[in-house]
Amino acid sequence: MSNTLTFKRENWLAKAFQKLLQNKLATFAFFFLIFEIIIIIMAPLLVPFDPTKTDISIRLAPGFWAMNSPKFVAGHFLGTDHLGRDVLSRLLMGGQISLSVGFVATSIGLIFGVTLGLLAGFYKSLDNVIMRFMDLLFTFPGILLAMLIVAMLGVSTLNATIAISIWSIPGFARMVRGKVLTIKEEDYILAIRSIGASNFRILFNHILANCMPLIIVISTMRLASSIMSIATLSFLGLGSPPPNAEWGAMIASARDYMWQAPSLIIIPGIVVMITVISFNIVGDKLRDILDPSMKENN
Amino acid sequence: MRKYIAKRIGLMILLLIGVSFIVFASLYLSPGDPAELVAGASATPADIARMRIFLGLDKPFLVQYFIYFKNLLVGNFGTSLVTRQPILKELLVRLPNTLNLATSSMIVACVFGIPAGILAAIYKDTWIDNVLTTTSLAGISIPNFWLGAMLILLFSVTLRWLPTGGMSQPFWTPIGFKQAILPSLALGFSVAASFMRVGRSAMLDVLQSDYIRTARSKGLKESKVIIVHALRNALIPIITIFGTSFGGLLGGAIVTEQVFVVNGIGTYLISSISMRNYPAVQSTVLVIAAFFIIVNLIVDVIYVFIDPRISYE
Numbered sequence: 001m002s003n004t005l006t007f008k009r010e011n012w013l014a015k016a017f018q019k020l021l022q023n024k025l026a027t028f029a030f031f032f033l034i035f036e037i038i039i040i041i042m043a044p045l046l047v048p049f050d051p052t053k054t055d056i057s058i059r060l061a062p063g064f065w066a067m068n069s070p071k072f073v074a075g076h077f078l079g080t081d082h083l084g085r086d087v088l089s090r091l092l093m094g095g096q097i098s099l100s101v102g103f104v105a106t107s108i109g110l111i112f113g114v115t116l117g118l119l120a121g122f123y124k125s126l127d128n129v130i131m132r133f134m135d136l137l138f139t140f141p142g143i144l145l146a147m148l149i150v151a152m153l154g155v156s157t158l159n160a161t162i163a164i165s166i167w168s169i170p171g172f173a174r175m176v177r178g179k180v181l182t183i184k185e186e187d188y189i190l191a192i193r194s195i196g197a198s199n200f201r202i203l204f205n206h207i208l209a210n211c212m213p214l215i216i217v218i219s220t221m222r223l224a225s226s227i228m229s230i231a232t233l234s235f236l237g238l239g240s241p242p243p244n245a246e247w248g249a250m251i252a253s254a255r256d257y258m259w260q261a262p263s264l265i266i267i268p269g270i271v272v273m274i275t276v277i278s279f280n281i282v283g284d285k286l287r288d289i290l291d292p293s294m295k296e297n298n
Numbered sequence: 299m300r301k302y303i304a305k306r307i308g309l310m311i312l313l314l315i316g317v318s319f320i321v322f323a324s325l326y327l328s329p330g331d332p333a334e335l336v337a338g339a340s341a342t343p344a345d346i347a348r349m350r351i352f353l354g355l356d357k358p359f360l361v362q363y364f365i366y367f368k369n370l371l372v373g374n375f376g377t378s379l380v381t382r383q384p385i386l387k388e389l390l391v392r393l394p395n396t397l398n399l400a401t402s403s404m405i406v407a408c409v410f411g412i413p414a415g416i417l418a419a420i421y422k423d424t425w426i427d428n429v430l431t432t433t434s435l436a437g438i439s440i441p442n443f444w445l446g447a448m449l450i451l452l453f454s455v456t457l458r459w460l461p462t463g464g465m466s467q468p469f470w471t472p473i474g475f476k477q478a479i480l481p482s483l484a485l486g487f488s489v490a491a492s493f494m495r496v497g498r499s500a501m502l503d504v505l506q507s508d509y510i511r512t513a514r515s516k517g518l519k520e521s522k523v524i525i526v527h528a529l530r531n532a533l534i535p536i537i538t539i540f541g542t543s544f545g546g547l548l549g550g551a552i553v554t555e556q557v558f559v560v561n562g563i564g565t566y567l568i569s570s571i572s573m574r575n576y577p578a579v580q581s582t583v584l585v586i587a588a589f590f591i592i593v594n595l596i597v598d599v600i601y602v603f604i605d606p607r608i609s610y611e
Contacts, residue, residue: 136316139317139587150571152324228439235443236556258450259455265451273444277435280435280439284435
């Protein structure tokens with residue numbers, strides 16, 4: 001009889017995913033996001049028209065809801081905007097900007113934020129320096145920090161991405177640091193240390209691994225707010241410059257035509273809202289599953 | 299307790315200095331020469347060189363920062379590159395409009411958010427809880443500028459009940475009240491949603507605690523248990539996030555002001571950015587951040603009186 005103990009490593013991610021699928025709303029939100037991401041990645045192949053091609057003769061054409069109207073132009077399923085550009089094509093191509101800015105900014109925020117959080121939590125000597133600097137970044141409320149950065153660097157999609165990335169860093173750093181502080185005191189870390197593991201190994205192999213559930217939860221929530229931020233910056237004229245189709249920019253330019261063509265402002269807003277709400281629903285559920293101790297604090 | 303408050307004030311001063319440094323340094327990150335901007339498009343290289351000396355840009359970075367900081371202390375925020383007026387004066391004219399919007403939105407957030415959170419906790423897992431929780435999830439996911447536009451579309455354009463904007467009067471006057479309804483709903487909704495979420499989880503925590511069981515077991519009416527005993531402790535987490543929420547409102551006001559055409563510091567900031575009026579951008583950002591820091595200090599101090607445990611930590 002063999003008396004070797006075998007440990008079955010639990011795949012927590014697969015387990016969390018299974019639990020996520022037990023919730024109807026979260027399942028729906030998750031698959032909606034997958035569907036949306038696929039459609040938007042394939043957008044260049046799918047869009048019926050060039051999203052920046054203007055045609056004044058068919059401006060402000062209504063969409064499918066007014067098919068019998070003489071102004072309806074066949075093929076323009078969601079109508080056209082004030083320059084005669086196809087709304088559906090702009091929505092799909094605009095999604096490429098919103099989603100890529102969201103993913104890139106969240107990833108950069110994650111890399112820097114998590115590293116700073118790990119270092120601050122693990123090395124007491126670095127803690128004060130790093131966290132006071134994070135506090136400083138936190139004193140710029142809302143998107144003010146992002147606005148300051150864009151104001152100084154100039155308006156472009158890249159600068160908006162940089163701005164949102166920097167703005168995402170302190171959130172990651174603060175949460176990860178808190179988690180590291182508790183993990184550091186656990187017995188198994190002492191055990192690993194006593195068999196001679198280096199600090200680097202402890203930090204990146206063991207502590208980071210135990211922070212992963214938390215990092216996944218924050219990332220999902222940050223994705224939601226990054227997508228909201230790029231829409232907001234573009235709405236203010238500080239995000240993606242025209243003629244780029246970006247959801248926030250579409251809302252901004254539709255404001256002047258609210259009376260004649262309310263659909264122009266309603267549709268992109270609904271798209272932003274559904275996307276953000278889906279990320280939030282998935283994030284909320286993941287938090288309940290992965291890190292129930294994480295309290296509602298904002 | 300006194301030591302705690304002194305420590306908080308010290309931290310606030312450090313943060314203010316840090317913010318002024320970041321704001322000052324940000325100008326250095328910007329491409330382009332400020333002297334060239336101030337001198338104008340028709341300036342000769344000699345003019346620009348003179349302007350650089352006039353603006354003190356030839357001095358070392360830290361010396362420049364020191365001069366900038368000294369000027370801030372005496373209320374000299376610089377001159378607008380566009381109007382040549384003192385920036386502080388331009389900000390002070392607009393600040394009341396922004397505070398008017400932020401305060402009325404905070405009232406909306408408290409009036410709707412806190413009761414909603416408590417109701418959701420009391421009726422946990424019923425349809426009331428589901429409706430409120432879903433609404434709050436929508437609340438944090440709707441872009442406030444879009445919500446504002448939708449409110450205008452419904453109540454101003456279609457129904458013609460309320461004005462599309464303005465906020466020229468304080469919200470407690472009859473005209474100002476009508477003007478304030480839509481902007482403060484648009485801006486306050488997301489804060490109401492976060493108050494509701496925090497209030498709900500705080501109330502759920504409190505309702506499970508021993509002293510509530512004691513209160514119930516001695517036969518108190520449920521309404522008395524909730525209003526007299528549970529509510530006071532459930533409000534503590536909401537006070538904690540009050541400071542950050544107020545900051546969020548100030549940040550959000552920048553956007554909402556654009557939708558409802560409010561002549562506040564947000565509008566000033568946006569127009570300054572588009573006109574590359576850097577000194578005005580710096581000062582506006584500084585004023586908003588300073589406001590946020592001071593509100594947080596006040597919240598921290600109030601907090602000690604409500605929950606004295608905090609000062610012993």
